[in-house]
Amino acid sequence: MDDIRQRPPATCLTASPHCSLNKVRGDHHISRPLVRRTANLSLVKYRLIAFLSILGPGFITANVDNDPGGILTYSQAGAKYGYSLLWTLIPTTLALIVIQEMAARMGAITGKGLSDLIREEFGLRATFITMAILSVADFGNIAAEFAGIASGMGVFGVAKYLSVPVGAALVWTVIVKGRYKPVERMLLLFSLIYFTYPISAFLAKPDWKAAVHDTLIPQFHGDTQYLMMIVGLVGTTITPWMQFYLQASIVEKGVDRRHYNLSRWDVIVGCIVTDVIAFFIVVACAATIYKAGGGEITDAAQAAQALVPFAGKFAGALFAVGLVNASLLAAAILPLATAYNICEGLGFESGVERRFSEAPIFYWLYTLLIAFGAGFVLIPRMPLLKVILFSQVANGVLLPFVLFYMLVLINRKRIMQEYTNNIWQNIVAWSTAIVMVALTAVLVWQTVRG
Secondary structure, three states: OOOOOOOOOOOOOOOOOOOHHHOEOOOEOOOHHHHHHHHHHHHHHHHHHHHHHHOOHHHHHHHHOOOHHHHHHHHHHHHHHOOOOHHHHHHHHHHHHHHHHHHHHHHHHHOOOHHHHHHHHHOHHHHHHHHHHHHHHHHHHHHHHHHHHHHHHHOOOOOHHHHHHHHHHHHHHHHHHOOHHHHHHHHHHHHHHHHHHHHHHHHOOOOHHHHHHHHHOOOOOOOHHHHHHHHHHHHOOOOHHHHHHHHHHHHHHOOOHHHHHHHHHHHHHHHHHHHHHHHHHHHHHHHHHHOOOOOOOOOHHHHHHHHHHHHOHHHHHHHHHHHHHHHHHHHHHHHHHHHHHHHHHHOOOOOOOOOOOOOHHHHHHHHHHHHHHHHHHHOOOOOHHHHHHHHHHHHHHHHHHHHHHHHHHHOOHHHHHHHOOOHHHHHHHHHHHHHHHHHHHHHHHHHHHO
């Protein structure tokens, strides 16, 4: 971890002639306003360095939420309904911030992962059930990420039998052979590649006035498909794996209560950026596919190909690059989340900072999840869509329990001391949890029925 404990350089704010800040070439004094400006600049510089040293867990976790499934959902929203669903991004961003902030706070204050706390406070049986459901859900999601790699590289004419094994080898090597700091920096770099979507959106020449209006003014339609699209956009924003990975990475990075305020800003910035990216995905598809008459998108790569006639090959290529990047990032992170969850729950050593010999169970789990997830996609005529839908159902079943555990844990003074939720945080958090559970229940019900 970068040195987040360093202090700002000492500054002298007095007019003493012995102060080095008050001397320039002899005995000429610097004016007090200049001294104050120098001190303020030093403080700003220190805070920026401190924030950059903390940046990572919250930003990466939120951005991985824009995986191939998320990109497909946003593309569908723009292609079918234009700009009219952009307003949903505001409440989903707020909900994401509320839940992610609680996970980060628990990690910073307790120094323990979520699975650790669940095992200690609710027992091994509750932990085992949670681990089992999360592992099933994550496996379906991992397979979906490798399918995203195959789909995105297919736009460039690369067969999945080449792109998927190479992608699997890449993410395995980065995580298993790397250490926490360089791995985190690489994941942050991958997160920045999401900004290909804003470029695609600008190349599509959207109606910005209409986009801003529909973002700020909610629109409601009575048809079932429109309502289900709202449920899909909001209900898939918060997933169980995100809470386990975020809290575990906060602990492994070494963030504690002294650095919690900066870590909170990492979470907030990450949540805002990820939904800004979602905004541009919707806008790109609304300005092209919807404007041309709309259409059903069943694969995120279709959105990239559909952009070409309207925004040019470059815009379509950037969209596909964003999809491949999102797939690689999620394919690296989701197996980590599962390995963290299982090893913490059962008391095994875990963490990217440890070597393979120091945490063999952790790394073998990660390896097997990568191998089986990638291998699953390569099986001919494998019904991948059904696996993905099944994983969404598993996520929906697990989410209420995870939110319940989090809200109970964060309000136990014995665990969180003075960092428990205040009354307003509880009102917002419980309201968010109830709404998310209700929306997810509807989504699961519709998925099972469909």
